[in-house]
Amino acid sequence: MLEWSDIILRLGVATFAGGLIGLNRDLQGKPIGLKTLGIVGLSTATVVVVAVQFTETARITDATSRVIQGILTGIGFLGAGVIVHESEPFRVRGLTSAACAFLAACIGIVAGAGEWRIVATAMAIALVLLTVGRRTERFLHRTLGGSDDPGEHGTPPQSPTGR
Incomplete structure (x- = not known):
């Protein structure tokens, strides 16, 4: 069974690494950014961590694996x-x-697997990323020489009124 610190470290590093890759893509004007790839890193690490948890406790079956694969494909x-x-x-x-x-x-x-510590950790990281991700992107754009407002995923920024 994984300890809290292992879960936090694994999910945190995956989110951070995905976010860094996303920041690079965003700074290059590509249609993907820090939040999006941070979320993708977090998502995939979440499923892998639960698979590791299943493997360590011998709880995963072929049927369970096929169900998870089908969900992710769908x-x-x-x-x-x-x-x-x-x-x-x-x-x-x-x-x-x-x-x-x-x-x-x-x-x-x-x-569904009942791994509440993994759920709680993933949710906490996701909420932080979704809450401060946009502001972090803007700050890093200014700091690293990008525009002040990159717009969402490289699209032109809108005025504060949305027009």
Whole structure:
């Protein structure tokens, strides 16, 4: 059984690493950023940590593994539907929302497995990332020479009124 410190370290490092990769992509003007890849790192680490937990306690079965694989495959289709918009050709939007749907599925898997410490840790990290991620991106853009407001996923920033 993994200790709290192991769970926090594993999920935290995965989130941090994903966020750094996302920051690089965002600074390069690519349609993905710190929050989105931080969430993807957190999501995948959450499922792997629960798999490690299952393996250590010999609780995983082939059927369980197939169910988890099916859920993660299916959620990919949902995520694609969130991203694809016919009304705005050549614009990538909704990546963070798709990543959040993937995270919700991963947390659902872990909750279904009854691994409450992993769920609590993943939720805490996700809420921090979603709450301060945008401000962190803006600060890092200013600090590292990017624009003051990168806009969501490289799209042009909107005025405060949203017009």
